[in-house]
Amino acid sequence: MSPQAQSRFDPTRVPHLRGSFAPVTEEVDVVDLAVTGEIPPSLRGLYVRNGPNPRFTPIGSYLYPIDGDGMLHGVWLSEGRARYRNRFVRTPGLVAEERAGRALWGGLESFILPGPDAVGPELANDFKDLPDINVVSHAGRLLALAESACPFRMDDGLETVGREDFGGALPVGITAHPKIDPVTGEMVVFCYLLEAPYLTWSVIDPTGAVVRKPTPVEGVDEPMMIHDMALTRRFVVLVLSPVFIDLAAAMSGGSFISWRPERGTRVALIPRDGGRVRWASDEAFWLWHTVNAYDDGPEGDGDVVLEYVQWSRLTVGGDPASFSADPVRCNLVRSRIDPVAGSMVRAELDDCRVELPRVDDRRIGRRHRFVALAAETGDVDLLPGEYNALRWYDTQTDTTRVWSAGDLSVGEPVFAPEPGDRSDERGYWLTFATDRTDGTSWFLIIPAEDPEAGPVARVRIPVRVPLGLHGSWLPS
Numbered sequence: 405m406s407p408q409a410q411s412r413f414d415p416t417r418v419p420h421l422r423g424s425f426a427p428v429t430e431e432v433d434v435v436d437l438a439v440t441g442e443i444p445p446s447l448r449g450l451y452v453r454n455g456p457n458p459r460f461t462p463i464g465s466y467l468y469p470i471d472g473d474g475m476l477h478g479v480w481l482s483e484g485r486a487r488y489r490n491r492f493v494r495t496p497g498l499v500a501e502e503r504a505g506r507a508l509w510g511g512l513e514s515f516i517l518p519g520p521d522a523v524g525p526e527l528a529n530d531f532k533d534l535p536d537i538n539v540v541s542h543a544g545r546l547l548a549l550a551e552s553a554c555p556f557r558m559d560d561g562l563e564t565v566g567r568e569d570f571g572g573a574l575p576v577g578i579t580a581h582p583k584i585d586p587v588t589g590e591m592v593v594f595c596y597l598l599e600a601p602y603l604t605w606s607v608i609d610p611t612g613a614v615v616r617k618p619t620p621v622e623g624v625d626e627p628m629m630i631h632d633m634a635l636t637r638r639f640v641v642l643v644l645s646p647v648f649i650d651l652a653a654a655m656s657g658g659s660f661i662s663w664r665p666e667r668g669t670r671v672a673l674i675p676r677d678g679g680r681v682r683w684a685s686d687e688a689f690w691l692w693h694t695v696n697a698y699d700d701g702p703e704g705d706g707d708v709v710l711e712y713v714q715w716s717r718l719t720v721g722g723d724p725a726s727f728s729a730d731p732v733r734c735n736l737v738r739s740r741i742d743p744v745a746g747s748m749v750r751a752e753l754d755d756c757r758v759e760l761p762r763v764d765d766r767r768i769g770r771r772h773r774f775v776a777l778a779a780e781t782g783d784v785d786l787l788p789g790e791y792n793a794l795r796w797y798d799t800q801t802d803t804t805r806v807w808s809a810g811d812l813s814v815g816e817p818v819f820a821p822e823p824g825d826r827s828d829e830r831g832y833w834l835t836f837a838t839d840r841t842d843g844t845s846w847f848l849i850i851p852a853e854d855p856e857a858g859p860v861a862r863v864r865i866p867v868r869v870p871l872g873l874h875g876s877w878l879p880s
Contacts, residue, residue: 413514415461419787420468424813424838424871427457427472428490434866435487441861443484443849444832446823449879451834451847452478452562453815454539454548455872459498464510467720469789469873471511473498474536474548476562477836477869479847482880486847486863493548493556494564497523497532513660533567537580538874542591543612546878549580551631552596573614574606580874581693583635586766590615592635592676594642598627598649605640605674621672622681629661634697634710635769639682639743640674641697641710645690647718663690663718673708673743684741684748690715695736695761698771708741711775711799713759714750719788734758736777736797754797754804756780759789760816760874764828773799774852776817776833781808790871791815794833796855805856812837812846813871819852820877829853832860834877836869845869 415421456472465471474493479486492498500523501508508523509532510516520528535548535556547555547568554577557565569575578593585592589610596603601620609615621642627649634641646667654660665688673682695711714737736754741747758777767773778791786792790813796805814837821831833850847863 413462413464413466415463415466418462418466418468420456420789421458421462421466423787424790424840424843425468425787426868427459427870428475428868429459430867431489431491432867433487433489437479437486437488437847437866438864439484439486439861440864441849441859443481443486443861443863445484447481447820447832447849448483448823449820449877450478450480451818451820451875451877452476452539452546453818453836453872453875454493454536455870455874456534456536457492457870457872458507459492460501460505460507462511463507464514464516466511467513469537470534470551470720472534472536474534474550474556475870475872476539476548476558477872478562479863479865488847488865488867489562490867490869491558491562491564493535493558495533495535495556495567496527500524500527513654515654536873540582540584540591540876541878542582542584542608543610545612549582550577552579553577570608570612570614573617576618578606579631579633581632583633583768584765585635585769587637587769592633592640594621594630594633594640596628596630598651600625602627603630603642603644605642607676616678619678621674623672623683631692632694632712634694634712636697636699636708637704637769638676638699639697639708640672640676641694641708642672642674643691643694643710643712644670644672645718646688647690661718661720665717671710671739671741671748673741682743682746684743684746686748686750688717690718692719692759693761695775696763696768696772698769700740708743709771710739710741711753711761712737712739713761713777736761736775753802754795756795756804757782758795759791762817762819764819764821764831766821766826767828771799772828774828775799776819776855778814778816778835779806786813794835794850794855807850807856807858809837811839811841813840814848815871816874817850818875818877820879823879834875836865836872838869838871843868 457475604618607616779795845865
C-alpha cells in the first residue's frame, strides 16, 4: 500500500475499534471477584474466550472479525468463587511490535508487510500470525486458533508457549473451528490454502498424534474461504460458499475476498474412512458457523442433517455500496443432505437474527436437542457482531426461549454440563457481557433448565472485556 493510501486509513472511524469492541492493552490478574447471586458450587474449571484485540493502533486497514491480535480472557471457578486473568497471545509479530512500540503490520486488506530492517529476516515480508478467533483444548494442548494458520499453544495460566505444528505433521496449520468427536476423542481439522492443494483435512488422535496427514479434498481447484465445519459419525462436512480469495485484486487496492453468488454453494461430505467425496449443491448462501450435524435414519446411514446460521451473502469485504439494494439476511437453518443423490433441502427453523451458535459439546456429531445462540431483539441499534439477547431453540418441540440482556451486549453462550449428568438439559450456559451504558463487564452463568429466568450469578469483571468470538469450558 502506498504511503498516501496508508495515511487515508483513520482507525478512529472504524466502528469495531470503539465502544464495546474497543481493544484493551493491560493484562491483569484479579482474585475473589464480586458476585451478584451465587456461583453453583458444582462448577469447577476454566471458562476461556478468545477474540480480536489489537495491541497497538492498527495501520492500513482493520477488518473485524479477521484482523487483530489474539487475547484470551479466563475465569476460573472453584467452590463458589471466581478469579480472572487476561493475556495476549504473544506471537513473534506481536513481540516485534512491542519492541517497536507501535503496529508494524497493516490489516489483511492493506498488505503492509514490514521489511528485515524493522523485524528481521525471519518475519520480513510475510503476514503476521493472528490466532484471535477460537480457543480449544485437546490432548493436553490449549490452542489459540487463527482463521487458517498454525495455532499457538498456551499454558494453564494463558501464557504463550509457542506456535503449534503438531510435531511438524501440520506445518501450514488448521482453521479456527476444528471438531472434537466426543466418542472417539479425535480432533478433525481442515485448512484452506492460497495454492494447491487448496483444501485439506486431517485427523489428530486423542494422544495428540496426527493419524491422518493433510489430505486434499478433490474437486477444489481455486482458493476459497471456509470458516467452519461439522462432523458426523460418517462424514466430515464442509460448506463451500462462493467466497474466493483474490490476491490480484488485493494487490491492486481491491478486496482480497470476492463474493460470487452465481457459482452457488456446494457441500462436501468427506467419508471419515477416506472414501470418495460426496457433493451436494444449492443456491448461494454463506455461513460463518455451523451448529452441528448428524447421520439420520434407523441405522445412522441415511441423510446427513446439518444445522447452521445461514447468511444471504458474505458479510465482510467487498464494496458495501454494491449490497445496498440487497440487505443481508440471516436465520437458523436445517439442511437435509442426501449423500447418494447429492440433493440438499433447506428449512428455516427460526427467523430471528442470530449468530455464534453452540450445542453441548458432548453432542458433536450426534443428534442434539438444544441450540443456544446470541441474538438481536431489534429494539436497539447494534453493530454487526453485537447482540443483546440469548436464544435457545429446542429441536424436539420446535420452540424457542429468550432472555433479553437489556443494556448488556452478550457473547457466544458455552455449555457447562452438570458434573455426572449426561443430559444437555442440566447444566449452565456461560458468556461474557458488557454494559453499553458504562462499559462494565460481567461473566454470566445461566441455568439450562430455566434460561429465560436469566443468570443465577453475575460475576463482576474488574476491567472491560471487549466483545469477542469463541471460547471453551474446561472442567477441572
